[in-house]
Amino acid sequence: MLKLILRRLVQMVLIMAVSSLLLFAIFDTPEFKKRLAVQELGGFAVSALTEESYKSWLAGRGLDVPFHQRYLNWVGNILSGDFGFSYEKNRPVGPLLADRLANTGILAFFVFALMIPLSLILGILAGMKEGSLQDRSISFISVFTTSIPEIASAILLTVIFALGLGWLPVKSAMIGGFSFRELVLPVLTLVIYDFGYVARMTRASMAEVMTSQYIRTAILKGLPYRRVVMRHALRNALIAPFTLIVLQLNWLLSGVVVVEVFFEYNGFGKLLLEAALFPDVEVVQACTLVAVAVAVLSQIISDIGYTFLNPRIRFA
Amino acid sequence: MSTNKTTNTMHPKVREAQEQMDSGRLSRREFVRYAALLGVGAGAAYAMAGLPSPAIAQDAANLPFPADDPNAKAGGILKVAMQVQKIDDPATFSWTQASNQTRHMLEYLAMTGPDNVTRPMLAERWEASEDLKTWTFHLRKGVKWHNGDDFTAEDVKFNFERWTDPDLGSSNIGLSSVSAMVEEVDGKKRLIDGAIEVIDEHTIRFNLTKPVLSFPEDMYNYPTAIVHRGFKPPLDNVINGTGAYTIAENVVGDRCILKKVTEAGGQPFEYWGGTVFLDEIHYYNFDADNQLTAFAGESVDAIYDFGVEQMELAKALDGEIIAARTAQTLCCRMRVDAAPFNDERVRKAVTMAIDNAAIKPLVYPEGGDVGENYHVAPVHPDYEALPPLTRDVEGAKALLAEAGHPNGITITIDIGNTDGPWHQTAAEAMRDQLKDAGITLNINVIPASKYWEIWTKTPFGATAWTHRPLGTMVMSLGYRTGVPWNESGFASAEFDAALDEAEATLDVETRKGLLAKASKILQDASVMVLPIWRPVYTMASKSVHGYPAHPTQYHQFNKVWMS
């Protein structure tokens, strides 16, 4: 087990190295540098710049040194805990990223807090009686909701609850500080898109377990149905969904981009998009690292969880 | 200060102007304009013109601001939706938004009001020599910096020196006034010695190499905010200004919080501009698309602006739509040195095939003026209408054939939508019209940031130009031979000469003519399709009073109050 984790961590570092190097190479192209200058000085000004003053600008930004060197410095800084500086936002990436991650963290927390119980319960209910009406209706609902992309559900919810009924604010910029009312729509959007998927997986795994021979054994042992479900079925049925849910963390990082942009919610996803378009190299870098880290760590967590839930692997 | 004192020191031209006015050759408003511009307190000028002064403060201090609203309430926070940008160095501002963030802290020598009249601000008054080559600015006394220092001529000198330092990359160097203090020594611009003379603590004189008319207007150009003589970028390190407010917090892309200044260098701070009502001004970052929705969501009391495509939405909202007629425009210019546009006939064909009057309503159903393919707007005082353009499809075809494109030509225009999607709408409208003349227009839409990479280079591109108070200004910024922002590469000695002449002339009638001459040269050269002079729309909630509609969206909230 430890070996596995170690293996993954090593992989993580490798992946981070590879990807960040690639990104650096990409963002080192003259076009990107020019774009940066334009963003910072404005198109008029940049074209007014003489060649040398542009050079001096690059120098001032430290963009004149070859990128491998810059990369090494950057890596050095990262190791010393310095994530670089955001050109666009004009502040160190570290705290910036921290703020945004915190916001996204809040979002994610509520999403999971809603999504997990909802999807698991529905999934179990559906899987317990495969083919029953309850199963078919739950399955259909989940297919239906997963078929509405975030952007669409964001729109639907906004139109209904914000524009139509006027219960909730249209945007979630939270300029007046944190507000639950503004959090509702983003959370709902993400939950709607995601719970169906998990629910279906849970259903599948539950259904499979319920038809397995050891459940037959348990029933023919004369155990009460509740005991069979709670003690024998659930644990085995939840192994798959569990790992899935943890991996949803990774998925969420994609999901939030749209939602945050649509709702103007100042989180990780919005930051990433803005940075990429700006192009705010070091922010993109940092975001990517975080993303990779989240991905791999969630992978590790799900591995650990899987082995923990599944004795076959635990004592192999 | 008394009116006659003003008249004593009145610039001779003012009398002349008054005569013109009396003889009806000069509209009263125009008279007021350059009475003010020649240093007459606007109040006095209005008086002379016999106009009801539009709530301009009558007191001797001739403040540039509107008079206090008697039932104004002090206090309150004004929340405005606007892009919150980086404000490291006012001299290198590229966007109005940035200057708005600082405008209530860092002030200007002059101030152009919503009425497009420029009045003294940090300057108390100014005088121009007959030949308009020497300008003397008398600075307002008793203006204090937030750190307690007095505002003096040294501060002004310091700023001019910065602006003229080419390495700073300040766009101010392109201003006709500033550029007239600069000489070019082996390819490097530098300030001419003696161009700036500090006469005394509160008097400073500028000696120019050529007559400049628009000096006062230049002094309210967004990057010409006056910073303290000790200023070193970035601004955050030296939060200091002369304004009624100071920046308490500026988080790029998030918010900019301005608070009323109460004490300066230990003593209570006494703002030179009289009472201000708001306690705080908050700018919250919303990109252009979302400002109106933010307003709709009641997150903010006012917004920077909204696009015409949002008009319907705005109308449906509960608030006041404020529109201003401007000289902001979209200049679809063709680079005269790039194929196929290096052939004037092609350019002509393009302009001939397009009917601006037909395009305008498609793009801006409400407000705005029709452009005439040269860069002077009807709102400019020195605008003179040229013979109206007529669409001539056949002529266009003929020219094309002559230019060697008998069966049409395909051209591509780069659209950055830098000023909103209406660029694209305009381009699409053009495409439909060009079709008739056998010209196929491909519309290449690229992200704004990408557009700015190529705006001077692309053979055919649509660049947004902002409003400038005088017609001569953009003409010399954008079309003089070899100036940095000459995006069309247009080079005509004749044009430059005509423009020089215009800029050297005060008399509006004559100047109109001269400018018209230059304009004609530009128009005939068919350098651009300039279809529209756009209006700007902004919006404020009913609880905001005195929210100004400024043609360049320069925010000036000193007299704004909230109920």
Added chain:
Amino acid sequence: MSAEAAEQVPVLECRNLCISYYTRAGEIPAVVDFNLKLMPGEAHGIVGESGCGKSTVALAIMQYMGRNGAIVGGEILFEGRDMRQMSEEELRQIRGSRIAMVYQEPMASLNPSMTIGDQLAEVPIYHDGLSEREALARAEEMLAKVRLPDPKRILASYPHQISGGQQQRVVIAMALLSNPKLLLLDEPTTALDVTVEAGIVELINEIAEEFGTSMIYISHNLGLILETCDRLTVMYSGEAVEVGDIHDVFDEMRHPYTRGLFGSIPLPGADKNAHPLVAIPGQLPLPHERPRGCNFGPRCTFFRTGVCDAGPLPMHAVPGDADHRVRCERFEEIDWNRDLPKGEAKPPVEPGDVVLSVEDMTKHYLIEEGGLFVVGGSERVVKANEKLSFTAREAETVAIVGESGCGKSTFAKVLMGLEDATDGKVMLGNVELGGLPVQRRNAETISKLQMVFQNPFDTLNPSHSVGSQIARVIRKFGVASKDEEVEAIVHRLLDTVKLPRDFARRKPRQLSGGQKQRVGIARAFAGNPKVVIADEPVSALDVSVQAAVTELLMDIQRQNRTTMLFISHDLSVVRYLADRVVVMYLGRIMEQGTTEDIFAPPYHPYTEALLAAVPIADTRIEKRHIVLKGEIPSPTNPPKGCPFSTRCPYMMPGTCDAELPPLRDFGEGHRILCHLDPAELTAMEPVIKPKSEAAERL
């Protein structure tokens, strides 16, 4: 006895039980008119081929029909009460306490994520209201009762941590925990190795005596039934066709199917030349395609239209024996002694000269753990094959016998060139194959050596037509290239495997298991191979089909004088068709020699145990009773010294578990790898002998 039986209430009685499944195709009767009466302490066997409905009966008794199954008629009386009338709660209380069940796959029937202790404890907790501790205590002693070593450890461990045999013992223990009246055993040993199976069977018999539990034993293996049961029901495609005491049914069977069954299993005395097996023609009808009247009709030699296909057939009591009943209209007309099924004898084949010779062939695997980016990946050696040496001659059948992990499939891989031999020589004719991977072999060598596979459902590629798959071989081996030639050959091959030619166009899923195996054989012989390796070619087939395929295989071999390596774990089949036998254990050859040598003393102790373990469905045969202790060690860490030493009854501490035994030669290539001295070995009694003789001895 009968008087006693009269007042006794049967533990279980099924009356005209009818069970159906509901599928998209509609209602499909799985079991029709099934009757059964089980007296206390009685053990009743149900035997039949796959799909005959025997497991369905068991589940029906448990009242567990799944979602799409239902009991549509008849009644099931448990101790006189109709279970169909019971409430769920009543059923629950009966299940697991009064009626318990043992399943075919122990691994799958145990909950992988619960400790065995918990799973066992549940039963007393829920049925006898014991506390957790008491329950565990009882579980522990029960584990001891089913002869599981170190019960404490097992209680604490998870199913996957113990071997298959132990798992099955656990399942049995679970069934016995609350001392049930009735025990249902559904193919309890099918998934296990022969020697392990023997242990389980022994256990079951002891239980029967110790607890006096009535048992229903379901199996496809007549031999097992004979060893465990008093009475027997023979089922065929959803119907019981014959019921009676074991001996009545075995010795005086009165149903053509029963007799066909016996005719098609290789009993001692059966001989591929003198008395070849007689297969039952045709194949099982699909449940929804059952004929009118007698289901066996279409395959029955005594079939008579108007009689056998008149309509539903009742059971008839055999005159003079009320307990012996058959579902046949004509059983009284048939002369059961005259019309014995008899295959025509064939002349024995003279083996030619040596085709394949294996000398000290050794195959070791290196197992590295992990791969890329692994910190400290370790290595282990698995000795799959150790110094195998034997020869096979033309037209000869050499059987390689052994249980799982004995390395027979590895050996096949090496032969086929999918693995390189680590050491030693493998000569096919004069070509050395050991170090010659298949890619480097030329078409001729490859075509000389072909294989018939075990699993009929795997042997053909589901997405290509039968014809194309055979054709591919023909082209590949350059037998022919022109389309029409190829097609001709394909048809010829289909003829030789007795399949209609239009099968060429069919997809594998349209074929039955037997037919697939035939195609597999056709494919193997397409390139006229010299040597064919048959890896348990029939073990996955139904008994009645087995015979047919086996016969077919041998006919073709006979015609082409092919050498056949017949890999199998089933000694009775081996005895029937092999000329020479190689017995393997943990990658080593324990004993080899002619079939006669192997099946008569001197034995290798392992061979002896193996022989004793194989159940024989012949009442006239007496078998010595030897049950090996423990399980087969994993080949990854074989015991020191003699690999068999851990289980050997003759184990001599100090020698057997210390050094490798010597190879003792008893002439005519009969060699035994054992420490026991030749005298001892020769002195061994034969494991199998005719009853009468045995009687004299006693």
Added chain:
Amino acid sequence: MAVTEIQSGPSLLDRLSRPKPVIALALLLWLPLTAYVMFGHRLGSGAQNVLLPAIPATVLLYVLGVRAFRESRVAVIGLTLVFFWLLMAVSAPYLPLMDPNKPIAPFTTPFTERGDLFFWLGTDFKGRDMLSRMIWGCQRVLVWGVTATMVAYVVGAMFGLISGYLAGWWDEIISFVANVLLSFPVMVLFIVILNYLGPSGFNIVVAVTFASAPAIMRIVRGLALDIKTRDYVYAAQTRGEHPLYIMIFELLPNVRGPIIVDACLRLGYTTVAITTLTFLGLGLQPPDPDWGLMIRESARTAMLWKFSYMLLVPALAVSSLILGFNLLADGLREMSLRD
């Protein structure tokens, strides 16, 4: 013409529903549509004529599909949704629609009449007819979505087979690369790639390939690992077949089944991705209509109850298409489980 063919009796249909003709029909539907959308502007005027053969092909395919899937109601519903949009895509030029790019009457609410024109779904802020924009909009999503998915599958399946069957170092390397790609959240990958390559349909194909190929590769790899233990593969090996032959003729046909189901799901994801990316401004570019674009353009103007139709129309359209794909996938899975 399609109609008459159908009337000419089931025998023809049966003949058609064999694999080869179905593929032919699919191509007949697909190639013109792709050509039209990708290179339409090059084809110049009369470009829409290439779509003529596609229309009957679509109808015919739909009929065949319904016949094939009639067991599963879900699948049929899905099929209907998908083919509705396909039909719209191929017949858009022939439908009596207004020019989707022509500004007529801004902010016309649905079901209202302006002048002599009736707007079923109203017009957007530029006054372009929503109905025709919606219908035209499906073309690009469909074409780019399917193309991207197909490319991703070719790549993914190829690598999956290799790493699954050949294992060893091949597997180690391919799997590592896959892991690298998989450990980026999809959106991050999209953003980075498209930001680098610049927004365009072709680049979307690239991005989608990068994003989904690894997952596909994993699936195929898993299947390959399972199938390669089957005796028929063993047989092929012992026949001395070349690994390539085994991969293509023995493995590939048998991974097809499970993959098709996954493909339908993935088509859904890709559609989501394209719409989302376009909304974020990284995807398809104006002015031609596209659902994502319609949302993007309206998001700024329609934030009001009475204008919400501008957002709802494209949102519902895209959802219905994705729902179609998902239901189809479900149906297929259902059927594959049955037998």
